[in-house]
Amino acid sequence: MQPPSSVAICQTCHFEQNAHYNYCGHCGLSVWQQCTRCKQSLPPEFKFCGFCGEGLHPHHQPHPLPQTQVKAAAKTAAITPPVDAPQTVVAHSAVARVSERRQVAVLFCDICGFTALSESLDPEEVSNIIQPLFQQCNAIIGKYEGVVEKFIGDAIMALFGVPFAHEDDPERAALAALEMRELIQNFGKELEKEHGRSINMRMGLHLGTVVAGSVEALEGRNYQVMGDVINTAARMEQNAKPGHILVTEEMFRLLQESFELQTDALIQAKGKAKPLQAYELLGVRRLQQARRGLAEQSEVWVGRQEELANLIQLVETRLQVQSGTLIQLRGESGIGKTRLAQELYLRLKESQPDLRRIQACSTSYSTNFPYFMLQGLIRSLLAEEENSSHFELHSHLSDFLESLKLPNAEMVMSLLESLLFPHLEFPQLKLIPPERLQKQIFRAVADVLNRLSRQGPLFIQIDDLQWCDPLSLMWLIEFQENLPHQPFQGVICLTQRAEEPRAGQAAISAHPIQTHCDLDLSPLPISECQALFCKILDLAPNSPLPDELQALGQAILNRAAGKPYYIEEVLKNLLEDQILQKQAGKWNLTCSLRDLPLPNSIQRLIMARFDRLEAHQRQLLQTVSAMGAPVSQNLLEILFNDSSQEADLLSLHQAGLLRHEIGAYGPEYSFFQALTQEVIYNTMVKRRRRVLHKRIGETIERLSSADPYPMLDLLAYHYSRSEETLKAIKYLYLSAARASRLFANTQALEAYSHILEILAPLERNSLIAIDLQSKEWRRPAQLEHEILQKKAEILFRTGAYDRLMDLVEKHLSPELPLLEQARLMYWQGRGLEKRSEFAKARESFDAALKLVENQTDPREQARFWNACGWVNRWLGEYETALQACQTALKLLETQPDMEQIAYAHNVMGVVHYYRHEWEASLEHYRQGLEIQEQIQDLWGHANSLSNMGNVYFMTNRWQEAFGVFRESLKIREQLSDLEGISTSCNNLGHACLELGKLDPAEKYLSRAHALFEQLKQTVGAAVAQCNLGLVAMRRQQWQAALALLEPGILALEKQNMQVLLPELYNYRSEIYLELGDFKAAENLEATQDPVIEQHGDPVQKGRKARLKGLYCLFTGQPEAAQAPFKEALALLQPTGHQGECRALYENLISLHQTLGLSEVSYWQQALKDLLAAEKSLHPHLH
CATH class of the missing domain: 1.25.40.10 (Tetratricopeptide repeat domain)
Structure with a gap:
């Protein structure tokens, strides 16, 4: 059986193809549906079986009909004639389109008095009366390029904005409504003269987003839409009085400058939380003549001469003193930010021939890709393509770093390779904690740029900063903060939309970027807009426009609002469509100004261009928009299973929609403007987006099966936007784990949160693979608990203690398994500890231990005991702290955890240090040091050396102290460990x-x-x-x-x-x-003394007593000074602290001299002996 229609649309992925195929060429599923009654195969658009009449989709209605219309339809179904749409509307409707999200203006019209007329006249007579009226209404709607979605009894529903967008669809709907009202009212007067009965109308208008689908114009059907916007328009119509037109707030905002409107009643619509404000449309105030739009990038440069000159002067002045310059250009889309940055570079290049440009940008999808912008910056620096292999890049990077002659070039190379290929392991970096690895990567990139700028100034251009991933943004903030202190020569030019910052921009709010020039681009003045208009059309720039272009120029320039991008694109559309032609040296406009297709917004202009494309080109653009990054032609051909995409891609490039470049694996395509990508992506219905993301994910997964790690972030991105829940969880989990290793904590937290959202509706007995080999599986509850622990750990190590406490408070519940409760209590204690609420922290740790006693892995209990030891140390309960760590070590005898063993020894070393038990402290530090050497923990080694140096220092072993301090510093400098x-x-x-x-x-x-x-x-x-x-x-x-x-x-x-x-x-x-x-x-005594008594060691308590005696001495109370000096002597002499003892002896000498006591000589000799001992202990320092 062959279907009657020539085009079939897959009901799964909405792919359009010739109807003689049985299976979808896009997703491989059947394009036919089967009747549940007679089992016959039927075209997907059938709502009733053509063989037995069975209803196929009883639950699929495009929108619920208003109650009044349902009643009218029931009464008049038999007498309402079919109405043929005008030819222009049929032509528009005949193009089969996949379902899309569209912004449309909806017009609802209901004829008042129609039911009474039908009851008093013969049905055939009614048909003969009404048929001409509906045809004339249809003609009016077609005149304004609207589409009659359907006639239902005495009601008409018309759409403006489908299947093709116009610049002024709301205005067109309003004009059609006013004209129809006049038509029906005149018709009613004539009807009353002839039959003694009149009719009138009421109308409602609303603007909003709908899902719009293809129609079968050859069978007399029209365009179908679904969405709440339909119901809202119907509510407006139902509440209008006969002869009146009501519009919603959305329509009012767009119409108020061109139409006369007045405020009407508040309408309480069913299903709406708040009442709707209605406005009555009275008539036309003045006609809209133009639309706004978005133009593609242009090489034409006009205006902004003052801004450009100031920027050039700023940069050249700072280059003369070898200082870096940071510039930020902000403004609305289409204002000319990127173009100004390009022109700045070109002008600087004229005076600085050795100026080198490095470019990077962010995209709307890259916010959650760690280091995305920074990776682009490094690849631009190396002139490497995104798909360059590790082998190719390794060789190039090696040569590049050798030319820079950087110290520690081998470490820098490993750091940069780990930045570009985070899925690979580098032995030199394996043991570096994530936070330190991040800091070293930041420093490596900065060092490379600083060193490179010595060879010649750099021009670093970073576009679309509003989408920058948090890690790259953190690097940028840190780099600019250090700009005054580092030898960078060149320019960093940032461009950013003026719209509200996206998610990832919290860092900017916390640490605003300090620039040398922060330029908010304002719209071009009208004179410069006219100069741009003239330059594009090759007219004299300073002369008045030719008469034939005066009206056109005025319309475009008024709508442009000073956006050069808009002017360029509008003219480009007019020239492409040959609406504006040059004949015999004179410009000719081939339509009236009233009918001029000038889009009135950037989004509408993009949609207007998008709608003019062929169906397969639209689908191709939507696919590219979903992929985001530069897409290889090969990948697109694999996705479409069609090797003939080149012609369409080149055509879209020539149309200025896609950028064409040659990458490592052949031609690549991406959008010129991120906004174009956004608008086109948002045309797809969510179902189709999910299907498309699934297919992209499957294709990438198949192509990268040998080594999927480089694609983890992309796979997570696409599957998380599909219906492949289990794969989404797997790749999000792996992506989050890698982000955590990179210290890309924001991305990791977002991925883990996304997993928790996806897990919520899953069946509790589901099994989820969390590794690529499907060897590790989790139940949803297990995975939830694991992710909570990972989120808690990230929040703790990043210092987000308030968020950590909120997380614990939200999820800690007696319903959780005991072990999970204990783990959350552990993190609660760590958060309290960091807030210095040590007593509360100990309560949390004690509660956690009670829950897991004898019920869990000894290593888990040891972790809790070590935490108790550390917090008791802060509370000054040193014996309790030692006992806790000893308990931890005993638990680890059977199942060793070297990290926790070393941690226990370090805590015990600190406890003994504060008890001035120097040898015991050193012994524990040595044991921790041995473990760190065994596990090759250089960072821990350096920390232990530093701790040991503190002990040596306190015990007057100066030579050993300085030795280990310097050794620790040497190791830390080799590791580029800035904190250390x-x-x-x-x-x-x-x-x-x-x-x-x-x-x-x-x-x-x-x-x-x-x-x-x-x-x-x-x-x-x-x-x-x-x-x-x-x-x-x-x-x-x-x-x-x-x-x-x-x-x-x-x-x-x-x-x-x-x-x-x-x-x-x-x-x-x-x-x-x-x-x-x-x-x-x-x-100061009142506030200081309690703190010293509670938290001070014997040295500080002794110093406090000494200063009390000194106060008495200075204020003429020498007798009163004797008691505090005596107290100080009792406290300080046992500590052996030479500095404080030296000061005390000097104070005692002064006291006894003042009092005339004979002990002066005793203290003078004690001071002399002390100084001699110091000199003998560390002669190299004297």
Whole structure:
């Protein structure tokens, strides 16, 4: 059996093909449907069986009919004649189209008095009366290029915007309604004269998005749409009085400048949460003559001369002093941001021949692809295609880095390769924690750009910043913050839409990009718009427009609103369609200005061009829009199973819709403008999008079966937008895991959250594979619990403690398995610990341990016990802390976890350190160090050395302390571990400070402070700043010391770092004493003393007592000074702290001299012996 129609549309994927095929050439499924009663095969568009009359889709209705129309249809079905559409409408409707999302204006018209007329006259007579009326209404609708969707009894529903978009569909609908009203009212008067009965009408108009599908014009059917917009238009019609036209708020906003309207009643529509404001359409105010639109990129340059000149001057001035320049261009779509950036580069190139351009951009889909923009930047830097193999890039990158002569080139190369090929493993990077790997990648890219700029200035252009992925954005923010301190020569030019920032832009809000020029592009003035108009049409720029172009020019320029992109595209459309022609040296417009197809918005212009394409070209564009990235022609041909796509692709390129480039694997295509891609993608119904994403995912999966890891993000992107739930979960899981390893925490969290959304409706007994080999499976509940733990870990390591606590509060429930409750309590405790709420943190850990005691893996219990040990250390309950860590070590005897064993020893080392049990502390640090060496943990090795150095320092083993501090710094510098380098520099600076070596101390501490600031580590920066204050204090620069100490102390107080405050409080008090501001020193006691007593060690408590004695001495109370000095002596001498003992001996000498006591000589000899001991212990420092 051959179907009667020549075109068949697959009901699964909506692919259009010749009707003689039985299976879809796009998805492989049958294009026919089967009657459930007689089992005959039928075309997909049949609603009733052609053999037995059985209803095929009783539940498929395009939209519910308003109740009044249902009644009217029942009464008049037999007497309402079919109405033939005008030829123009038939021609439009005959083009078979897949279902699409469209913005349409809907007109509902209901004839009042029709039922009474039908009851009083013969049906044939009624038909003869009404038929001409409906034909004239149809003609009016066709006149304005609308489509009659259907006649239902005495009702008409017409659509404007399908199957082809127009620039002014709302206006066309309004004009048609007004003309139909006049027609029906005149008709009613004539009818009353002849039959004594009259008719009138009421109408409703609404604008909104519908799903519009193809029709069978050869069988007399019209275009069909589905959507709530239909019901809303019907509600307007039902509430209109006879002879009146009501429009919605959406229509009112678009019509108010061209039509007379007045506010009408609020309408409480069924199913609507809020009442609808109605407006009555009264008549025409003035006619809309033009539309707005979006143009493709143009090489024509007009205007913005002042902005360009200022930018050039800024850049050239800064280049002369070898400084980098950061420029940001913002503005609406089509305002000319990218074009200005290109022109800036070309002009600079004239004076800077060695200027090198590097380009990168983001896309709407790339927000969740880690390092997408940064990868593009590096590939542009290397002039590499996106599909370059690792082997090809490795060779090129090696040569490139060799030419730069970078130190640590081998490490930089591994870092850049891991950036470009994150699915590969690099032995040098395997043990680097994710957060440190991220920082080293950031630094590697910055080092390469800085070094390259020495060879010649760079012009780095980054487009569509609003879609930048968070990791690349973090790099950009960090790079610009360090711009004043690094040897970068060149320009960074950013372009960004002025619209509201997208998701991933939170980083910009938290850390705004500081530019040397932040330029918000305003619309071009009318004179420059006219100059552009003239230049495109090759007219004299400063002369008046020819008479034949005056009206056209005015219409276009008024609508352009100063957007050059719009002017270019409108003229391009007119020339392409030969509506504007040049004949015998004179321009000729082939239609009236009223009928001029000038789109009135960028989106409508894109749709107008899109609608003019052939069906297969539209489908091709939609496919490219779903793929997002530059798409190879080979991949498209595989997707379509058709090797003849080249001609269509080239045609779309020539039409200015697609960019054509030659990639590593042949021709590649992408959209010139991201907005074009957005608009075309949004034309597809969601069902079709899901099917398309599934096919793209399957194709990529098949082509990358040998090595799918490079495609994980793409596979996750496409399957998560399809109906392939299980594959979506698998690839999202793998993509999130990789993002987590890259420290791309935002992407990982979004992927994990997406998985949780997908899991919610799944059957609880489903099985889900989470690896490529399908060896690991999870039940939904298991996966939910696992993902919650992963999200908690990410939130903890990124310092998002408030979000961590919210996560725990949301999901912690007695209904969870005990182990899952315990794990969430563990993260709750870690979050409380970071808030310095140590007692509450311990309660959480204790509760977690009670839940899992004897019920879980010993390694899990050990983790909880170690956490208890650490928090008890902060609470000063050192014995409890030691017992907790010892319990953890005992649990790990049977099932070792080397990381937790090392962690336990480190905690115990810290506890013994704060108890001044130096040898015990060193022993635990040594054991941790041995484990770190076994597992080749260089970072842990460096940390343990640093901890050991602190012990050596406190026990006056200066030579050993400086040795391990320097060794730790050396390892950290080799690893480019900025955080570790800053810590080592702070340690060395503090050591030099204690020994009175102020110049080296200042050098180390300044470096530490700069690095901490760069890393945005508030606590580290505050400590380094305070230590610099101590350097000034040792130089007796008291005011400078106070200016450094005060903000550092304030920062630490805000972070609730009370364990660090006792020492700094004492130093601040000492400064006030030296300044003679005894009142300030006295006032501080009330707030400082409790903190020192609770959190200070014996050294700080002894120092507090010493300063109390010094206060008494300075204020003329020497007798009162004896008691606090005695207390200080009892506290300080057992500690062996030489610096404090030296200061105390000096204070005691002053006291006894003041009191005239004989013990002066005793303390003078004690001081002499102490200084001699210091010199013998570390002669190399004296």
